[in-house]
Amino acid sequence: MIAEETRKLPLNLSKEKNIDLYRKMLEIRCFEEKVFELYAQNLVPGTIHLYTGEEAVAVGVCGNLRKDDYITSTHRGHGHCIAKGAQPKRVMAEILGKKTGYCKGKGGSMHIADFKVGMLGATAVVGAGLPIAMGAGLSIKLRRTDNVVACFFGDGASNQGTFHEAINMAAVWKLPVIFVCENNVYAMGTRQSTVMLVKNVADRAVAYGIPGVAVDGNDVLAVYEAAQKAVEMARKGEGPTLIECKTYRHKGHSRIDPAKYRPKEEVEDWLRNDPIKRFKERLLETNVVMEAEIQQIERKVSAEIEEAAKFAMESSYPAAEEALQDVYA
């Protein structure tokens, strides 16, 4: 875990930006808690992989992106969607398998996409998003726009061959891709330290001749800063960066996972290290916002997520025969 001393004051960001980051993190947290609740009520089909505890990563990274920039996502993708600007209600509807969801119920929790905000979709094949993100980067380069792509993936994904192939290609071709490893210590029940000898996934950047940085993934500003640098580089055509964000999932891997493989103290430490709590404290300490404002935000976000859940629950399921549509464009 990243030590206390790395805590920093808010960067040179406007109050609005700081509030924005906080608000987004909170939105994701509330959203995930709502999903958890609905799941417990048997309203969510299939399985879910919650982003709770990792909010600073998606928000810190996406805080640097424009609407026309791209991201790719994973099985643990709700947070990425919301951070990139997808509407919570349509994300929720998708998770519930409703027709009003982004994918009309065809994708579900593990396959959400919102191409309108540059969210190129989640893949449930661990590591499969890296080459696709790289390809989006190639497309940007060929089309000569100044967009960038942020590619989210887990620590577990960093052992896939696609990690190697995609980062190498992005490096060689100087593509505008930010590879963001969300190192939440585990891939299902497997500790990353048992399947990789180096300390940081970021250390692997050396093999591709690109910058690699490991940051406190529970410090939204640290993530923001690292991403900012990487995004700038990418926009200038100077190639990709590998950013590793050290974080932790508060819950089990998926809904059914009691996560007994995690030492109790480890979990407690990380719960104390909650990214939202930390950022809130910092905002208050530094007088960037007042308690009252925070409370107002919290109320608004909570109401908004309730709205989203209501929307999703009230939406109807797709008609069965729609299963046959959308196979070909």
Place this chain on the structure above:
Amino acid sequence: MIAEETRKLPLNLSKEKNIDLYRKMLEIRCFEEKVFELYAQNLVPGTIHLYTGEEAVAVGVCGNLRKDDYITSTHRGHGHCIAKGAQPKRVMAEILGKKTGYCKGKGGSMHIADFKVGMLGATAVVGAGLPIAMGAGLSIKLRRTDNVVACFFGDGASNQGTFHEAINMAAVWKLPVIFVCENNVYAMGTRQSTVMLVKNVADRAVAYGIPGVAVDGNDVLAVYEAAQKAVEMARKGEGPTLIECKTYRHKGHSRIDPAKYRPKEEVEDWLRNDPIKRFKERLLETNVVMEAEIQQIERKVSAEIEEAAKFAMESSYPAAEEALQDVYA
């Protein structure tokens, strides 16, 4: 190319060992020249990938291996076979598609194996040998023998996902595998420096927390020394090493390749840097062997290869229906 100053006197090796290394390299060279000749006479079906110019790699590595150690090989595998102790005549017969070949004509140049000497076979899928070699290492570990595996692969193969996955697993499990990258500057017409940003393939070892060394692959003793260290480590259960041997193929990639993508001076430099010529000069300079002995070896090797070719040419083709055999064990 590796500079002159790295030239060393023979290591602390017996005369027999020195002669052995020389003899093996020569055997491979003569063998390949014979294959080339037979190919020109239309006696070799399919395509061929000659090892000419790279002999020091297979010989320097295999010089450290016992008969019961393993190797895995590639599409450019004739040299590996011979270095590991396969009989030239049966390798030649396989290349000609004869029944007396190691694989009864089923494999051909790209798929030779001789399990009796621990040569676990060549795969023609670039990079596919790395996981298999790793698996052989796992087998050694599980069976608690002290064998090792040497895994040969090209610079091009180092961009495959299997490179990443296999080396990582070997590292994590401390398997007795020596990953030997034969960096001959090109993968077909593609210069490695255009598809990899780091200087050495060996630099990638850092990503797996294992030793990585780049050596002059045209200096058989340099290869021998690096391999010796790696083999010792592996035998002691201390895990894998990545050795990159900088070398060059004298001919085109395959028979049909005029190799026009290579600058003339580059080719000339490397031809001057011939591993066999260099070692011979060194052996003579240091009086390890006398010119007369060398000549005797040359005559013997040449006769032996002629014998091998004769054997292969005189052998018969398999009967057509044998195509249906060996699908299942």
Place this chain on the structure above:
Amino acid sequence: MRKIAYREALREALREEMRRDATVFLLGEDIGRYWQGAFKVTKGLAEEFGDERVRDTPISESAIIGAAVGAAITGMRPVAEIMFGDLTSLAMDQIANQAAKIHYMFGGQAKVPLVIRTPFGAGVNIAAHHSQSLEAWFMHVPGMFVVVPSTPYDAKGLLKTAIRGSNPVFFCEHKLLYPLEGEVPQEEYTVPFGVADVKREGSDVTIVATLYMVHKALNAAEELEVEGISVEVVDPRTLVPLDKQAIIDSVKKTGRLVVVSEDCKTAGVSAEIAAVVAEEAIDYLDAPIKRVAEPDTPIPFSPPLEQYVIPSEKTIMKAVKEII
């Protein structure tokens, strides 16, 4: 006889073979003591045999199969688990080009006694990347056996045969079968490859079905019986080798064939079985062959959509009635 679940039957096979033969070992993602397998098939095995022989791996499907290949050709008998059948696509080269071809390419020098276990099948709303049935891909790869057990009895007996054999075996399981209970004797037994099992006798129509579809076929058969239609249900149990004779014998008797399989229809399991009969037993047919399979779509997430594409008792009954 005692009843145990399909997943327990598999576990028993693994346990017994690991006890019997020290060269048998397991590898795969999260199969060890911390997770015990995504579907808990390997539960308790790490505790008994240790972490070396019940080996958790990084998420590297290609290297998992490669590791199994390398181990198999040097004297071990690996059983590799790929967590979801869809993910075999990541290891297709190692499976189809290496594992399956090594014995042949090298002229019979090497044996490749390895088993790849993986679950296929839809029905639990986990969408396009976790629900496919891809048996047909592997049937099309010479040099490998393809096993499709539908009951705990078959699962245990076939897995033991797979582990003891000398060839690569692609061992298909089905997510919905894991909890299914069935009779499994205490005593040692194996089930041979290439021997179909007539799961129900009948005289009007033959249904050939595999994996979970066997049970849907049996349900459909029961309902059809009420309507006076007598259905024979043939379960090939292994797709490679395929017990053509058993299928043909049944068709000879009934004159009608419905093939039910959960994979996509085009170029799927049902195509091969239909083709075999069209080639070798067409004269016995009194009606067109019917294929009941997934329409050619990815598996959708939402329950009504997913249910729509999975072959059901209803679609099976409909197909039967169309040719009666």
Place this chain on the structure above:
Amino acid sequence: MRKIAYREALREALREEMRRDATVFLLGEDIGRYWQGAFKVTKGLAEEFGDERVRDTPISESAIIGAAVGAAITGMRPVAEIMFGDLTSLAMDQIANQAAKIHYMFGGQAKVPLVIRTPFGAGVNIAAHHSQSLEAWFMHVPGMFVVVPSTPYDAKGLLKTAIRGSNPVFFCEHKLLYPLEGEVPQEEYTVPFGVADVKREGSDVTIVATLYMVHKALNAAEELEVEGISVEVVDPRTLVPLDKQAIIDSVKKTGRLVVVSEDCKTAGVSAEIAAVVAEEAIDYLDAPIKRVAEPDTPIPFSPPLEQYVIPSEKTIMKAVKEII
């Protein structure tokens, strides 16, 4: 009409589409100025369009297809070359789970207009890893079209259609076809997907064949004519979509069907075509369906072995005579 080689026809299609549409670009191993493609299809294109649009890649099949997918969903029209069809096994996840499923999984939001070109086929003694025919794997993947041109005319017209479409296309070529010459008009044309071509009319038996096998079927047909047997040769040209009607129409006319394809017999192309007819046109058949395909073996190296397993004029004629 002028005659050009199959490889030139492909090159013309690439060149014309690249000139017409700036979003079309090529990527693959050694397709650029230094090697010009393993089979020289892309010769001269890097010179005309530059190294950016005719892009050499590292040896990373999975990332090549992934790059194409990422580019396709963001506005480009990539044409990826996989040097040998056997190597698609390394990119199977990106092909089958990503490229083919993205449009569906995401509810139609994204289009994936990409083409994967690759050569299949045996006959040049390059053994088990460079000689396979794996069309059937891709037919079994919903969401992707599978194209199998047998002539320069079809190759050019179908490739243009593939590049202009909105879906992923798996475009199969054949090593032995590249030098084959045939008539190709100077004028612009395309060949639609899903429309079979009757390459020869006949009345006694229908042969459905694809790729190089079309030519062997035509040769066999000629020889059979001498013996008084009139053969109709139907070339589906695309396997997905499959022009079932054309096949059925021909079978209606002849009453007999031989399916010829170079891939392994079990669960191969010929299984699907046989199954379609057994399902939809069995009443028109006067004889069993015959499949002529590779026996289920890896492709051996040695010339006599290899020739033995590849379907030949002789094996085709034998099959025809068995049902006449």
